[in-house]
Every structure is written in structure tokens, then in C-alpha cells.
Amino acid sequence: MVLTLILIGAVAAVYATACAALMMRLGITFRQALSYLPLKLLYRIDDRAVRIARKSEAPVVYVISHQSRLDAALMLSLLPDDTLHILDEDSAKSAWLEPWRELARTIAFNTEHVFVSRRLVRVLKRKGRIAVYMPEDVEPDVRSFRLYRAVSRIALQGEARVVPIFIDGARHLPFSRIDEATAPRRWFPRLRIGMLEPLTIPELVSRAGAAQPTASGALFDRLAEARSTTNLAGRTLFQAIVEAAGRFGADREIVEDVISGSLSYRRMLMATRVLASRLARTTAPGEAVGLLLPNSNGIAIALLGVHSAGRVAAMINYTSGPANVTSAIRTAMIRTIVSSHAFVEKAGLADIIEAAKAGGARILWLEELREGTSRLDKLAAFFLWRRPVGPQAADAPALVMFTSGSEHAPKAVVLSHQNVLTNAMQVEARLAIGPRDFVMNVLPVFHAFGLLGGLILPLLAGVKTLLYPSPLHFKLIPQLAGKKRPTVLFSTDTFLSAYAKAAGDQDFACLRMAVAGAEPLLAETRRIWMGRFGTRLFEGYGMTEAAPVLSLNSATHEREGSVGRLLPGVRARLEPIEGIDEGGRLWVTGPNVMMGYMSADRPGVIQRLEEGWHDTGDIVSFDREGFVTIKGRAKRFAKIAGEMVSLGAIEMLVHALWPEDKHAIVAVPDRRRGERIVLVTTAEQADANELRRRGKEAGMTELAIPQDIVKIEEIPIHATGKTDYAATRQIAIDRLGHATAA
Known part of the structure; x- marks a missing residue:
């Protein structure tokens, strides 16, 4: 007692x-x-x-x-x-x-x-x-x-x-x-x-x-x-996804591709451990490791393997051409690239591999890694898949991504683990997405939108994602959607329009929403998807430098014609632009805004933002409730006889006039006025008089109406779905001749 x-x-x-x-x-x-x-x-x-x-x-x-x-x-x-x-x-x-x-x-x-x-x-x-x-x-x-x-x-x-x-x-x-x-x-x-x-x-x-x-x-x-x-404060991407595995179940199927089938969190992270162990032996902590892989289970394993090893994942855009790949490798000081023999052979990327080697990188082939994995490696992976192999720091660089280069040479953008995780949670705080959903990702993961929306966010939220290797398979993708029944799709207006044309009425009936970004979402595209499939399209806005989402429409916060309200924690300021009465040039800051750039003249060095503010280069306006309307890129404004003209606004007018076709508005040099506006279009019926009449009805000045129309079979686009304005502008100059556009 x-x-x-x-x-x-x-x-x-x-x-x-x-x-x-x-x-x-x-x-x-x-x-x-x-x-x-x-x-x-x-x-x-x-x-x-x-x-x-x-x-x-x-x-x-x-x-x-x-x-x-x-x-x-x-x-x-x-x-x-x-x-x-x-x-x-x-x-x-x-x-x-x-x-x-x-x-x-x-x-x-x-x-x-x-x-x-x-x-x-x-x-x-x-x-x-x-x-x-x-x-x-x-x-x-x-x-x-x-x-x-x-x-x-x-x-x-x-x-x-x-x-x-x-x-x-x-x-x-x-x-x-x-x-x-x-x-x-x-x-x-x-x-x-x-x-x-x-x-x-x-x-x-x-x-x-x-x-x-x-x-x-x-x-x-x-x-x-x-x-x-x-949510996920103080964690790295690897640690956050291991935590998600514990929260939603280690045996939950989480990624799938059309070749390998499905992988659970456990199997994915076991393979991650094997790759991370190899990288830890052959690379230095904090070193940038290139990933040259398609949308597949392999890219998920490689991304997490790099982070488990305490290295930085550099996403190689293999569609950007050999010169850009060599430049990217030198800028980010990439010494090792993870790739696949089967992918390189099937995609015909031998020239890209040679360009990578010319940049100073060696290739780590996944097939050889698989064959060289010992029983001891497999045993360690079985028991230690939750543990990282290398040092982990939430504020350290996680990704080097290269901008799309739609109007200029690609830049190397450095994002920390907290940049990426915060942006994923910002998007999750605006979109109702959860384990009952099934994401179909056709956007390449070397693009920030495809990586965050189509891979990282689903992994964190316990949402299974189907990774498809190319967004250009316009007939196959609707058929696959009809078979697999995804509920969420991340895409662009260009691809959404093409899929709708090729799809049967039931192929996308399973989708409850599609998130559109990277380019303006046309009203016609929105109408078609709601009318045929009953799918709501939510338009967002962002850029690689913001990891990548800055604003987003959602079910209860939506305004058609806008790109939504800024995400939680994002702050903005507008700088006035001469000739622009409403709105201004947008600068942003927030926890998702990048660490900085790397440049070719200072390879491997992160050039930090001044006081954390980033110049987006976009002209925007805000309404009384904070909804963002994009007026256009600053570089997508032309100065005609002293007047500022939005090329994007003209492009929207042309799309409304001939919605079944693709169009691009570019400005080319002009001896008399400084610049002249040219319509490059696939519409055979495009007529300058009809365009002038519609422009007057919309209240546009005569200066804003394209005086020249160049008709082509296909508008150049990047792998991300964005219009390649640099290539389109060159087509216009070549067709018009230097005498006219000079």
C-alpha cells in the first residue's frame, strides 16, 4: 500500500x-x-x-x-x-x-x-x-x-x-x-x-x-x-511525400503510366531509395542532377530519388532543341543526367543526348541501374524506404526549371522545397481535390504547371495520377480518358480545344473539372466543355518563377474572363505603364516566388531577387473583389504611331470571329510606323474586311486592326501547348518580306 x-x-x-x-x-x-x-x-x-x-x-x-x-x-x-x-x-x-x-x-x-x-x-x-x-x-x-x-x-x-x-x-x-x-x-x-x-x-x-x-x-x-x-512546414519534397504515404496508406496506388501500370507509395519509394543510394555515391550534396524522362512512373521515382539523396532536380526540356539543352546543362552545372534508353530510342532523342554530353554531362541509364541493383540494395530499400539517403533542408534548392521561352531564350529558375510545397498547399487551399479524385496529366513535367499540378500536388494529396507521355496525341487521349475515367485534368486551351474536337460525347463525361493555364482560356473552349461533357474549366495564371501558380478561379471564387484571385500569401503591386490607362505591370512576392535565376554568364550561381519581388512582365488589372484580368505581356504590346496596342486583345477578337481555327497576332518591324500588326492564322476564310468590321464593333482603333494576314497550315506551339511566338513572328517576316516588314 x-x-x-x-x-x-x-x-x-x-x-x-x-x-x-x-x-x-x-x-x-x-x-x-x-x-x-x-x-x-x-x-x-x-x-x-x-x-x-x-x-x-x-x-x-x-x-x-x-x-x-x-x-x-x-x-x-x-x-x-x-x-x-x-x-x-x-x-x-x-x-x-x-x-x-x-x-x-x-x-x-x-x-x-x-x-x-x-x-x-x-x-x-x-x-x-x-x-x-x-x-x-x-x-x-x-x-x-x-x-x-x-x-x-x-x-x-x-x-x-x-x-x-x-x-x-x-x-x-x-x-x-x-x-x-x-x-x-x-x-x-x-x-x-x-x-x-x-x-x-x-x-x-x-x-x-x-x-x-x-x-x-x-x-x-x-x-x-x-x-x-x-501544412508541410519545414519539410522537403521527399519528407512531405513520405508523410503523405503514412497519412493515406503506404499501399495506396498513387502513380500509373500506360507502360508500367500502377505503383503504390511503398513501391515508388523503394525504387526511389535504390536510385538515391546510387546518386549519393556518384554525385555531391546539393549538386544539380538532370532528369530527361517522359511522363511516366520513372519520372516520379527519379524526382524523389534526387531529393532523397539531397540533390537538386534539374528538369530537362528535351523538346527545346540541342542548343538549348547544351546551354541549360552548362548554366545549371549539371554533371549527371538520369534518362532511359527505351525513351531516348523511341522518341528519337539521340541528338539531345549528344548535346547533353557536349554540355559536360554523363548519362545514368535507368535500365543499367535496374540491372546493377544488388540484393543488399533491395533489402535496404525494403526496410528504409521512409528514410532519406542524403541531407534534407527545406530552404535549400529543390528544382532548377527552364522557362518555356515562348518569346526569348529559356531562363534557369531555381525553386526551393518550400517554394514548391507552399504553392501546392496554396492551390489545395483553393481547389477541392482529394483521395477520391483521379488526375490525368498529359502536360510534360519539365514544365512547371505539369510538374506541380500533374505530379507533386497529387502525390501530396493522396490522389492517384495517370502520367501520359505526350499531350499531342489528340485522338488517343480522349479514348484513354473514356477508359480510365479521370476526374481532374490539367491542360491548356490549345490542348483542351483539340481534345474536344477528337472526343466522343462520353469520353470526358467523367471529369468534374479541368484546370487551364499557360495561355488564355477562350470562351468557346469553356462553352464546348460544359455543353458536351458537363465539365467546368477553371482558368489560372502563373509562371515558372512562382512555382508556378499565382492566381486561380475556383467553384466559389470565379469570374469568367479573369484568371481568379491571387492565391493566399501572394502580394502584388502595379507599376504604371505609359499608354495604359487601366492596370499596370505586375510585380509579385510571396512564399512561392523563386529563390532566383541562374544565367549562362554566371553558371551555378543563384541571382537572388531584390527584396523578394519578381517582375512578371505582364500587364494586369484588378477589380473591386481582387479578381485578376490579364491585359497581355508587356512584350505582347506594340507601339503603333505612339499608341500602345495589346496583341493579346486582338488575338481574343480573332478567336471569337473564327473560333474553329488557330490564330496568333505578332508585331513585326515597320519602316514608317515602327511596328505593324500581323495576323498569322490557319483560317482559310480569314478576311481583312471582316476583321476590320468586327474590330470597329468592338471599339478598337484602326491602328489595332491587323493590316496583313498570313495563312499557314499549323501555328507553331511548344510542347507545353503555348504558342511559339518567336517562330510565328519569323514566319510572318519571311512571308511578308523584308521590304514590307523591315
């Missing part, structure tokens, strides 16, 4: 000591520490960010993303004890929550009437604190979004700061409020509490810069920003 009492006393003393330590570290009361310690131990909670909430000066509104029934217990234990918690009816009545409800004031409100009361404003004006639990909806319905309007209004009237709170891992608890098919359950997931610095609603609105969202939009984006910065 005495021994029992001694043991009980010892346990109580240890428990009290641990509670005292929590009190000192977090600033909570002893009663709060008593209730919080069991949760801390069970879920191994990372609570370092709690100090932000504790130090926030009143009045303050804590806005919590409500994912599970445990959220209230955690917040009652950690937020200041004078906080008024506004609980949903379930949390207000649950018997098990009673010990935690005793820690602070709580009130239950019906969500229909919660924020019409003036009581909350009075609490804030008395230097009070309130905690509001917002529905965890990536795409909130109209009713849910009313809460954002109400909370932002209360914060404004109460002159309160807002602290967004997100509990990473809570959605996977057994008592999650989210559908199990979207968030698989785990008994004891590790939790991480994320919070952002307190800001008032006016500060949130002004912080976005030129975008200037509404108060409710700014609040919604701030909570989404907390989510995107808390």
Missing part, C-alpha cells in the same frame, strides 16, 4: 512538474496545463506557434479552421483564459468536453444567427478576445461564406486584430468533421498548431497590395494562408 502511494505520488509529482513546464513555456494557467498535457502526449503536438496567440494584444479575434471535435479542447487549453469561445451546438453540448469548457467562457450559437448579435462587438470594444470556429471548407458554400463576411464585419467594428489558427493533422483524427474518403482516419496523428501574426482587417486588405480584396475575401485568404504555411 505504501509503495502504491509512493508510485502515485511520484506520478503526480512528474505530472505537476510537466504542467509547470508547460505553464512557463506557453504562458497558460495551471488548470489549462492539466487539461492540455494528455493531448500533448497523445498527439505529440508541435505548439511553438501558440506564443503568437498569447502575445496578441486585445481586442483580438482568433479564427480557427474547425476540422475536428478536438479543436475546441485544444483551443480552450491554449488560448488566454479570458477568451470567449463561440462553439457550435455539438461542442457546446458534448459531455466529454465538459472539463475543457470549464477553462474559459463559452457560448453556443446557431450558425444562422451567430454573428447578427452586437454582443461580440461589445466584447471586443471592451478589449476582449473571442474565438470563432469556421467550417473547414476549401470551397465554402454561400451559407458558410456568410460567416466570413460577419466575422470580418465584427472585427472591423470592434477594431480587433485577427489571428488565424490551423491545426495540421486534425482532419485525420477519428473524430474529424471531414468526410473520411477525403481525410483517412488515424488514431494518433501528429498535430501541429499553426498561427499567423495578428493583423487588423484593413491591414489584411492593404497587405495584398494592388489586389485589394474585400474584407471577407481577405479574411478567407488569411485563414487559407495559415493552412498553406502550416
Whole structure:
């Protein structure tokens, strides 16, 4: 009996000591520490960010993303004890929550009437604190979004700061409020509490810069920003995908190609371990390793293998020509390239391999690696697939990608692990995508859009992805979609238009959405896909330098003709342009914006951005709710007789006039006016008089109407689907002759 009492006393003393330590570290009361310690131990909670909430000066509104029934217990234990918690009816009545409800004031409100009361404003004006639990909806319905309007209004009237709170891992608890098919359950997931610095609603609105969202939009984006910065914080791509394997199941099939079939997380990461071990022996930490592979299971394995080894993956655009490949290899100082004999032979890339060798790279063939793998290597991979082979650092370079070069020579863009992971989470915070989806990716992964949307995001979100090697198979891709039944497609307007022409009415009926980027989405393309397949097309905007997405339309935040609102955490400013009355040249900054460029004159050296701001080179405008409209590339404006003319706007006019054909507007030199505008088109019926008439109806000046029409069989495009304006412009110059265009 005495021994029992001694043991009980010892346990109580240890428990009290641990509670005292929590009190000192977090600033909570002893009663709060008593209730919080069991949760801390069970879920191994990372609570370092709690100090932000504790130090926030009143009045303050804590806005919590409500994912599970445990959220209230955690917040009652950690937020200041004078906080008024506004609980949903379930949390207000649950018997098990009673010990935690005793820690602070709580009130239950019906969500229909919660924020019409003036009581909350009075609490804030008395230097009070309130905690509001917002529905965890990536795409909130109209009713849910009313809460954002109400909370932002209360914060404004109460002159309160807002602290967004997100509990990473809570959605996977057994008592999650989210559908199990979207968030698989785990008994004891590790939790991480994320919070952002307190800001008032006016500060949130002004912080976005030129975008200037509404108060409710700014609040919604701030909570989404907390989510995107808390999820996967401090991890590398390899570590984040290993964590996804644990969350969604190591045996879940996650990638598939048309040759090899499907791979589970486990099998993919076992193969990754084998490749990483080889790279660790033959390359140096932090070295750039080139990947010259098609959309296949092999590219997923190679990408993760490079990152597991602690190296940087350089994505080689094998369609850019031998000269560009040699330049890319020298610029990024690539000494090793991972490729495949079968792919090189089938795609006829012998000249690209020779160009790579001329640049100083040696080739590591996957077939030879497979044959040279020993039983010991396989055994190590079986047991150690979760562990990286080399050093891991979230802020280190992860990718070297080369811009498409639609108007100039490609640039080498350096992205960190956090750039890429943050952008994936920013997109996930705007798109409702989850394990029930099935992605079909036809965009090449050497392009940032194809890599993030079609490979990295699905791997992180537990979404199986089908990797197809070429987007140019216009007849085969619809047939494959009809057979495999994907629900999400990432593509471009050019490809979407071509697929729709070749598809049967049922081939894409399985798609619930397609995300379009890289070029403007035409209204005709949107109409065809909705009319024939019932598929919504969401247009986005971005660039390689932004990893790559900057803005995106979604189900509840959509405006046709725009490219959506900026993603959470992205800030913008506009520089005025002479001759442009509405909008300006867009500069952006944010956690997804690149580390910097590498250039041929300083190979291997990252040239950092000045104060983190990047000049996009695009002319844009923002409306009153923050939706972005692209006016055109700065380089896609022509100066005709002193007047600025948007080539993109003219191109949209021509597409509306002859929607069945492909068109490109280019500017060529002109002796008299400086530049002249030329229409290059596949439309045999294209007529200058009809174009002039339609232009006048649209209010365009005479200077903006193309005076010359060049008819060709096919508009040059890059492998990414973008129009190759450099090649198109050269065609126009060659056809018109130097006498006219000189």
C-alpha cells in the first residue's frame, strides 16, 4: 500500500512538474496545463506557434479552421483564459468536453444567427478576445461564406486584430468533421498548431497590395494562408511525400503510366531509395542532377530519388532543341543526367543526348541501374524506404526549371522545397481535390504547371495520377480518358480545344473539372466543355518563377474572363505603364516566388531577387473583389504611331470571329510606323474586311486592326501547348518580306 502511494505520488509529482513546464513555456494557467498535457502526449503536438496567440494584444479575434471535435479542447487549453469561445451546438453540448469548457467562457450559437448579435462587438470594444470556429471548407458554400463576411464585419467594428489558427493533422483524427474518403482516419496523428501574426482587417486588405480584396475575401485568404504555411512546414519534397504515404496508406496506388501500370507509395519509394543510394555515391550534396524522362512512373521515382539523396532536380526540356539543352546543362552545372534508353530510342532523342554530353554531362541509364541493383540494395530499400539517403533542408534548392521561352531564350529558375510545397498547399487551399479524385496529366513535367499540378500536388494529396507521355496525341487521349475515367485534368486551351474536337460525347463525361493555364482560356473552349461533357474549366495564371501558380478561379471564387484571385500569401503591386490607362505591370512576392535565376554568364550561381519581388512582365488589372484580368505581356504590346496596342486583345477578337481555327497576332518591324500588326492564322476564310468590321464593333482603333494576314497550315506551339511566338513572328517576316516588314 505504501509503495502504491509512493508510485502515485511520484506520478503526480512528474505530472505537476510537466504542467509547470508547460505553464512557463506557453504562458497558460495551471488548470489549462492539466487539461492540455494528455493531448500533448497523445498527439505529440508541435505548439511553438501558440506564443503568437498569447502575445496578441486585445481586442483580438482568433479564427480557427474547425476540422475536428478536438479543436475546441485544444483551443480552450491554449488560448488566454479570458477568451470567449463561440462553439457550435455539438461542442457546446458534448459531455466529454465538459472539463475543457470549464477553462474559459463559452457560448453556443446557431450558425444562422451567430454573428447578427452586437454582443461580440461589445466584447471586443471592451478589449476582449473571442474565438470563432469556421467550417473547414476549401470551397465554402454561400451559407458558410456568410460567416466570413460577419466575422470580418465584427472585427472591423470592434477594431480587433485577427489571428488565424490551423491545426495540421486534425482532419485525420477519428473524430474529424471531414468526410473520411477525403481525410483517412488515424488514431494518433501528429498535430501541429499553426498561427499567423495578428493583423487588423484593413491591414489584411492593404497587405495584398494592388489586389485589394474585400474584407471577407481577405479574411478567407488569411485563414487559407495559415493552412498553406502550416501544412508541410519545414519539410522537403521527399519528407512531405513520405508523410503523405503514412497519412493515406503506404499501399495506396498513387502513380500509373500506360507502360508500367500502377505503383503504390511503398513501391515508388523503394525504387526511389535504390536510385538515391546510387546518386549519393556518384554525385555531391546539393549538386544539380538532370532528369530527361517522359511522363511516366520513372519520372516520379527519379524526382524523389534526387531529393532523397539531397540533390537538386534539374528538369530537362528535351523538346527545346540541342542548343538549348547544351546551354541549360552548362548554366545549371549539371554533371549527371538520369534518362532511359527505351525513351531516348523511341522518341528519337539521340541528338539531345549528344548535346547533353557536349554540355559536360554523363548519362545514368535507368535500365543499367535496374540491372546493377544488388540484393543488399533491395533489402535496404525494403526496410528504409521512409528514410532519406542524403541531407534534407527545406530552404535549400529543390528544382532548377527552364522557362518555356515562348518569346526569348529559356531562363534557369531555381525553386526551393518550400517554394514548391507552399504553392501546392496554396492551390489545395483553393481547389477541392482529394483521395477520391483521379488526375490525368498529359502536360510534360519539365514544365512547371505539369510538374506541380500533374505530379507533386497529387502525390501530396493522396490522389492517384495517370502520367501520359505526350499531350499531342489528340485522338488517343480522349479514348484513354473514356477508359480510365479521370476526374481532374490539367491542360491548356490549345490542348483542351483539340481534345474536344477528337472526343466522343462520353469520353470526358467523367471529369468534374479541368484546370487551364499557360495561355488564355477562350470562351468557346469553356462553352464546348460544359455543353458536351458537363465539365467546368477553371482558368489560372502563373509562371515558372512562382512555382508556378499565382492566381486561380475556383467553384466559389470565379469570374469568367479573369484568371481568379491571387492565391493566399501572394502580394502584388502595379507599376504604371505609359499608354495604359487601366492596370499596370505586375510585380509579385510571396512564399512561392523563386529563390532566383541562374544565367549562362554566371553558371551555378543563384541571382537572388531584390527584396523578394519578381517582375512578371505582364500587364494586369484588378477589380473591386481582387479578381485578376490579364491585359497581355508587356512584350505582347506594340507601339503603333505612339499608341500602345495589346496583341493579346486582338488575338481574343480573332478567336471569337473564327473560333474553329488557330490564330496568333505578332508585331513585326515597320519602316514608317515602327511596328505593324500581323495576323498569322490557319483560317482559310480569314478576311481583312471582316476583321476590320468586327474590330470597329468592338471599339478598337484602326491602328489595332491587323493590316496583313498570313495563312499557314499549323501555328507553331511548344510542347507545353503555348504558342511559339518567336517562330510565328519569323514566319510572318519571311512571308511578308523584308521590304514590307523591315
